[in-house]
Structure formats: C-alpha cells, structure tokens
Amino acid sequence: MSDNVFPVPAEVAARAYVDDAKYQEMYRRSVEDPDGFWREHGKRVDWIKPYTKVKHTSYDYHNVSIKWFEDGTLNVSTNCIDRHLEKRGDQPAIIWEGDDPSEHKVITYRELHHEVCKFANLLHFKGVKKGDRVTIYLPMIPEAAYAMLACARIGAIHSIVFGGFSPDSLAQRIQDCESKVIITADEGLRGGRSVPLKANADRAAEKAPVDCMIVVRRTGGAVTMVEGRDVWYHEEADRVSDHCAPVEMNAEDPLFILYTSGSTGSPKGVLHTTGGYLVYASMTHQYVFDYHDGDIYWCTADVGWVTGHSYIVYGPLANGATTLMFEGVPTYPSAGRFWDVVDKHKVTIFYTAPTAIRSLMGAGDEHVTRTSRKSLRLLGSVGEPINPEAWMWYHKVVGEERCPIVDTWWQTETGGILITPLPGATALKPGSATRPFFGVQPAVVDAEGNFLEGATEGNLVITDSWPGQMRTVYGDHERFVQTYFATYKGMYFTGDGCRRDADGYYWITGRVDDVINVSGHRMGTAEVESALVAHPKVSEAAVVGYPHDIKGQGIYAYVTLMEGEEPTDALKKELVAHVRKEIGPIASPDLIQFAPGLPKTRSGKIMRRILRKIAEDSFENLGDTSTLADPTVVDDLITNRQNRG
Numbered sequence: 001m002s003d004n005v006f007p008v009p010a011e012v013a014a015r016a017y018v019d020d021a022k023y024q025e026m027y028r029r030s031v032e033d034p035d036g037f038w039r040e041h042g043k044r045v046d047w048i049k050p051y052t053k054v055k056h057t058s059y060d061y062h063n064v065s066i067k068w069f070e071d072g073t074l075n076v077s078t079n080c081i082d083r084h085l086e087k088r089g090d091q092p093a094i095i096w097e098g099d100d101p102s103e104h105k106v107i108t109y110r111e112l113h114h115e116v117c118k119f120a121n122l123l124h125f126k127g128v129k130k131g132d133r134v135t136i137y138l139p140m141i142p143e144a145a146y147a148m149l150a151c152a153r154i155g156a157i158h159s160i161v162f163g164g165f166s167p168d169s170l171a172q173r174i175q176d177c178e179s180k181v182i183i184t185a186d187e188g189l190r191g192g193r194s195v196p197l198k199a200n201a202d203r204a205a206e207k208a209p210v211d212c213m214i215v216v217r218r219t220g221g222a223v224t225m226v227e228g229r230d231v232w233y234h235e236e237a238d239r240v241s242d243h244c245a246p247v248e249m250n251a252e253d254p255l256f257i258l259y260t261s262g263s264t265g266s267p268k269g270v271l272h273t274t275g276g277y278l279v280y281a282s283m284t285h286q287y288v289f290d291y292h293d294g295d296i297y298w299c300t301a302d303v304g305w306v307t308g309h310s311y312i313v314y315g316p317l318a319n320g321a322t323t324l325m326f327e328g329v330p331t332y333p334s335a336g337r338f339w340d341v342v343d344k345h346k347v348t349i350f351y352t353a354p355t356a357i358r359s360l361m362g363a364g365d366e367h368v369t370r371t372s373r374k375s376l377r378l379l380g381s382v383g384e385p386i387n388p389e390a391w392m393w394y395h396k397v398v399g400e401e402r403c404p405i406v407d408t409w410w411q412t413e414t415g416g417i418l419i420t421p422l423p424g425a426t427a428l429k430p431g432s433a434t435r436p437f438f439g440v441q442p443a444v445v446d447a448e449g450n451f452l453e454g455a456t457e458g459n460l461v462i463t464d465s466w467p468g469q470m471r472t473v474y475g476d477h478e479r480f481v482q483t484y485f486a487t488y489k490g491m492y493f494t495g496d497g498c499r500r501d502a503d504g505y506y507w508i509t510g511r512v513d514d515v516i517n518v519s520g521h522r523m524g525t526a527e528v529e530s531a532l533v534a535h536p537k538v539s540e541a542a543v544v545g546y547p548h549d550i551k552g553q554g555i556y557a558y559v560t561l562m563e564g565e566e567p568t569d570a571l572k573k574e575l576v577a578h579v580r581k582e583i584g585p586i587a588s589p590d591l592i593q594f595a596p597g598l599p600k601t602r603s604g605k606i607m608r609r610i611l612r613k614i615a616e617d618s619f620e621n622l623g624d625t626s627t628l629a630d631p632t633v634v635d636d637l638i639t640n641r642q643n644r645g
C-alpha cells in the first residue's frame with residue numbers, strides 16, 4: 001500500500017463484530033450466494049409472516065424490478081420499538097439535545113412506544129389509512145421520529161421535507177405525492193434563530209391544499225390556525241389512547257418517499273419499501289458503526305435527509321440502540337458545541353459531514369481541545385468526499401488518533417451505506433471510502449460502459465441489487481429506469497465518478513452529472529437555473545459548481561439579463577433572495593456573474609465544461625472551443641469571472 005495507511009488498532013479489532021478475515025469470508029459469500037446470505041441476515045428483523053422468497057431482482061433495462069423478501073410481512077415500528085420493550089423498556093431510545101444547551105430530554109423505549117402509539121392513533125383518527133401519504137415538515141425534535149414511526153405503524157407513507165425548504169418546494173412535494181396531511185411545528189429553532197415552519201406550511205397549502213395540518217408546539221411563537229384544517233398536536237394527543245395495534249405490512253409495501261435532486265427536472269420521489277430497507281439499514285448500522293449495547297450513538301444529520309432516516313431513526317432503533325438527536329447547529333453557541341454534547345451525553349460513536357468538519361477546523365483547535373471527548377471511540381463521515389486534510393484533522397484533533405474514521409459512501413437511492421470501512425476489519429486511507437459492504441458489487445466503467453479492471457478511474461456503477469435499494473420513483477417508474485438503468489444497460493448508475501487503487505479501495509471523486517453537492521446537500525443545477533429564469537429580469541441562466549473551502553462545492557450562476565436591465569450588485573442580491581424564496585436557503589448562489597452571452601454550440605446547447613472551468617478559475621486549458629457558435633463570449637466570461645484564486 002503506497003498511500004498513507006492507518007491499520008486497525010488492536011483494541012478496535014478486539015471488540016469488533018468482524019475482523020478482516022471475517023469480512024473477506026462474509027463478503028465472498030454475500031456475492032457468491034446472495035440468496036443464502038440474505039436469507040440468513042434477513043432474520044435480524046422480526047417478521048409477522050416469515051419470508052420464503054429472498055432476492056427477486058432484475059436490472060434488465062426492459063424490465064427493471066426489485067423485490068426482496070417479497071412474501072414476508074412485518075411492521076417497522078414494532079421492530080423499532082415493541083420488540084425491545086421487554087429487555088430495554090427503560091433504556092434511552094432517543095436522547096434529544098436542544099438548540100439551547102440548557103435543554104435536553106431522554107426518551108426511553110417505553111416512552112417512545114407510548115408517544116408513537118398516540119401519534120399513530122391521532123393520524124388514524126384524522127382518516128389516514130394504509131398507503132396514504134403524509135408530509136412531515138418538522139424541525140429536529142423527537143416528534144419527528146414519533147411521526148415517522150407512527151406512519152410506519154399504520155402503514156402510511158411518510159414524505160419528509162427538510163425544514164430549510166421554501167413554501168414552493170414544500171408545495172411541489174405535497175402535490176407530487178398527493179399528500180392530504182402535513183405535520184409541522186409552530187417554529188423551528190436553529191442557532192438561536194427561529195424558522196417559521198407553520199407560516200411556510202400555510203403558504204405551501206395555498207398552492208397545495210391539504211385536509212389536515214397537525215401542528216407541534218415547539219417555541220410557542222404566534223401562528224394562525226385554520227379552523228377545520230389545523231389542530232394542535234398536544235391537544236389532540238391527549239384525547240387518544242396510547243395503544244395502537246400495528247398494521248401488518250408486506251415487505252414490499254412502501255415505507256417512505258424522500259425527494260432528491262437529479263441532473264434534470266424536478267426532484268424525484270425516491271421510494272423505499274419496508275422489509276429490505278429495514279434489514280439493510282439496521283445491518284449496516286450495526287456493522288459499520290460496530291454498535292454494541294451501551295454505546296451512545298450520535299448522527300448529526302437532519303431527518304429531512306436520507307442519513308437522518310436510516311441512521312438516526314430506522315437503523316439505530318431497529319437495533320435497540322440509543323440514538324442522539326440534535327436540534328441545533330455545530331457553531332452555536334460556540335464552535336465547540338459538538339464536543340460539548342459529546343462530553344455531556346458520553347457519546348461513543350459520532351457521525352457527521354465533511355462540511356461541518358471543515359468549518360470547525362477553520363474555527364480553531366482550542367474549541368476541541370478544551371473538551372474531554374474521552375467517551376468517543378469511532379468517528380464517521382458522510383455526504384461528500386472528505387479531503388485528506390479534513391480527515392487528518394478529524395482523526396488527530398477530534399479523535400486523538402484513537403478513533404477509526406468510517407468514510408461511508410451512499411445515496412438517498414441506496415437506502416443505506418454501500419462503500420465503507422468496517423472498523424475492526426479495514427485499514428484506513430484518508431479520503432477513501434475503501435471497500436464494499438456485504439452484498440454490494442461496485443464496478444468502474446468507461447463512458448461506453450466497458451468494465452475497467454484493476455487500478456483505474458471511471459464511473460461508479462453497481463452491478464447487482466442489495467436489499468436497501470430504492471424500488472422506483474414514486475408515480476414514475478419509467479423515470480426510475482431512465483435515470484439509473486439507461487446509461488449503462490444492466491447496471492445501476494450512481495452518477496458518481498471514482499478511482500479504484502491497487503488495493504481495491506474506492507475513492508469517490510464526486511458527481512459526474514449535473515448535480516452539485518453543497519455542504520453535503522444535493523442540488524440539481526437545473527433546479528437553480530429554473531428558479532433564476534423565473535425572475536422577470538432574467539433571460540437565461542446556467543449554474544455550475546466550483547470548489548469551495550467549507551461547503552465542498554459552491555453554486556456559481558451565470559446570468560443573462562433581459563434586454564435593457566442593468567447588471568447591478570443590488571440585482572445580484574435580489575436574485576440570491578429570489579432563489580432562496582423559490583427553493584430555500586441551501587440553494588443560494590454563492591457567486592453570480594452577469595454574462596451578456598453564454599457559450600453555446602451551434603445547436604444551442606450550453607457548453608457547461610467551459611463554464612465549469614471558468615468558475616474554477618482554471619481557464620488556461622478550455623479544451624476544444626471550435627464548436628462554439630460565438631467563441632468571443634468566452635473572453636468576456638473570463639474577463640468578468642467572479643472566482644479569482
């Protein structure tokens with residue numbers, strides 16, 4: 001191994017579920033005999049009617065179909081709660097840490113059962129039935145987990161919309177899945193500031209009417225309740241019983257929809273189902289984080305993203321774990337907040353995103369070193385490639401060289417982690433997600449789809465299904481097939497590029513499509529473009545990503561104005577505000593360049609390759625520009641570029 005390598009520490013190997021030999025053996029079996037492997041591991045969840053069939057999947061372009069455990073029945077909420085009650089009734093299921101450091105709450109499995117049953121009964125009382133869609137637009141409060149599990153208990157399909165999305169984005173997601181119920185809160189609280197969730201939901205509901213809005217009281221801020229439509233959660237929950245019989249679900253019944261950005265069109269409703277998802281989320285949670293009884297596990301994601309679904313709620317709770325849920329932000333009240341929380345709750349496993357690591361790294365080591373962090377034994381990273389500098393800082397300063405780092409590569413579509421180290425088995429290389437999890441068969445292909453062998457670089461595909469894979473795009477199976485199975489026939493295309501080294505380690509290099517990754521949040525450039533052109537002064541817009549020290553990628557927008565409009569700084573601000581309003585703050589352009597013309601081919605296609613280079617401030621080698629309709633536009637773009645150095 002030529003790179004900087006960190007071998008498995010002896011103490012870590014000693015307590016881990018798998019060492020390298022066991023990994024090799026289990027991995028081999030998982031790909032040689034997937035049916036046998038998953039027949040055995042599917043038993044980790046409790047089934048009402050055990051499955052007899054295991055894997056029934058086809059990646060054939062003409063007939064893409066993915067089914068796992070298809071004749072089994074189960075309920076996700078009983079797997080996450082009821083089955084633990086006997087042994088762990090008094091064990092904390094959720095430790096909630098508020099935005100304000102003086103606020104925290106511990107919810108035992110028994111209390112979780114009580115809360116989820118009440119919420120489920122309330123939903124039932126409001127007419128929600130099996131298969132109905134429920135939109136959840138909540139801050140990071142325990143009620144978010146109760147609401148998810150309550151839906152699962154009665155067989156409703158939840159669709160969580162991140163609290164940072166605008167009313168329009170929320171409306172679009174309500175409409176797409178035809179949800180008739182929204183669960184929201186009066187306000188969210190982040191970094192001492194309130195987020196007007198109920199007011200946003202009201203505005204969304206003007207465009208996408210719902211029958212019922214259930215409002216959780218978080219801050220006590222003033223809201224308008226609409227008679228006949230809106231109810232307070234705390235008032236209604238008092239009226240319903242805390243017993244609720246779980247609904248028997250087929251393994252392939254939908255569990256949730258989660259919208260995610262792609263390279264074209266509006267966000268896609270990624271659909272995950274019940275059995276395979278739970279088996280996969282719980283198994284990866286146990287093995288990747290080497291979760292043992294007594295661990296205090298903290299994933300800092302928001303439940304509005306897939307990481308929150310699989311690794312705050314479903315995976316950990318299915319394993320009877322103690323999962324910490326954090327309402328706030330990494331820098332409030334100080335840049336030492338994460339480590340204060342680690343010390344306060346004696347967190348042993350900590351899972352966060354590179355963007356947070358980079359921003360805390362910039363805030364200075366003293367925020368870290370003033371804390372103890374003795375409880376920590378494992379660190380994790382997710383959401384984007386972690387640069388080796390950030391990895392080294394995380395390892396040295398945060399983990400004091402004692403804690404392995406699991407750099408976990410996966411996607412909303414994959415349901416759970418696909419490429420990752422296992423702490424007791426895998427020597428680490430900073431910046432590499434290392435090796436595939438059990439049952440995952442990655443491959444690297446060239447632009448034509450030819451397999452590239454050995455040490456190589458190309459596009460990352462997965463050649464066979466795993467239980468946590470998404471099943472379809474909600475309401476649009478053809479879009480599912482076209483997006484993931486049409487580029488390279490017979491394979492799942494991830495949209496990511498990667499390098500594989502001589503040791504067979506995978507290094508994810510980032511998206512190869514028109515998706516940008518801003519602070520670990522996926523954003524389709526097309527979405528930002530359509531928000532920009534919706535502004536009356538904008539005639540055309542092209543959006544690309546560019547390297548950003550903290551965010552990983554920043555949003556760079558080239559904007560052509562309508563005839564006669566003045567390109568002013570005030571207008572730039574107005575455009576940023578406009579995008580925030582249309583999509584949400586996470587889509588705010590970092591840099592806007594007014595461009596009298598965009599580089600286009602004679603057929604009118606924008607040459608993004610050129611725009612990317614200029615945004616990266618590396619325009620010496622723009623490649624072939626001979627197909628441009630008007631090559632002179634490029635000079636103007638370079639002269640007026642916004643990212644210098």
Ligand code: 6R9
Binds near residue numbers: 381382413496508
């Ligand atoms: C879980 C999640 C998925 C995209 C994915 C890739 C990037 C995620 C990564 C990573 C390098 C890692 N990504 N984890 N890149 N190393 N460990 O983030 O899902 O929001 O759907 O984003 O994020 O580009 O394709 P999602």
